[in-house]
Amino acid sequence: MAKKRYLVEFGTGVDVHGMDVSKAAAKALRDAISHCCMVGLTEYAGLKDLSEQISLDIVIACPHKEKLDVEKALSGLPAYKHMNVKVVDGGMEIDGMDLPGAPGGRTIVVVNAGITVWVDA
Template identity: 25%
Template sequence: MTPNRIILETGTGNDLYGQDYTKAARRALQDALHHSSITLFSSLGIDHNEMLVKVTVGVQQPEQVDCDLIAQDLPRGRAEVRAVKGGLDVEDEASGNRHVIATAAVEAFLPDQSDKFVRS
């Protein structure tokens, strides 16, 4: 059965001086995670290991993102992380620095529960 998406959260993160895309992406993920609390699993007695968590991170250079490291930042669920073209690089011509800004979307999916409930 197809799992049902139960939450979508977004966040932003940056690395202003290190030019590190993974660091900016991890900060974006943490920002998104701090906006949500999924009590549904414990309320329904569903193991958090059954939750699928898909993370999409947008940065200007997605090939520089360590998706495995980002997956380790998820506190629960089975992680799928991918980096795509997005985010924003801001060049500081005076200092020669590139400020990296990442965006993250976090989706949590609940296993299909339709066989466990009856409409009244």
């Protein structure tokens, strides 16, 4: 069965003191998914089991992509069975403030995420 795009959403996540790209990616994905309510899939399209009947294409853009723990990043999303994840170079690092004992020092890490929801047509 062919799939069609239903929704494209974006989010941004930041780790201010830890320089943890996985934590920032999880925030970016939660930011993206929390801006939408896919009520049309059940009320209009009549889908019964969203975890089976939709799929997600996820793009995570972060600095130091080799440090990203994808499972940790996805932990804040609903448990959809069909998720394809692509990690690309992106995001940014910004000079922050000195905070004694902070594991990331002065560096603030920013991660961007995009989620495309596909539905069986």
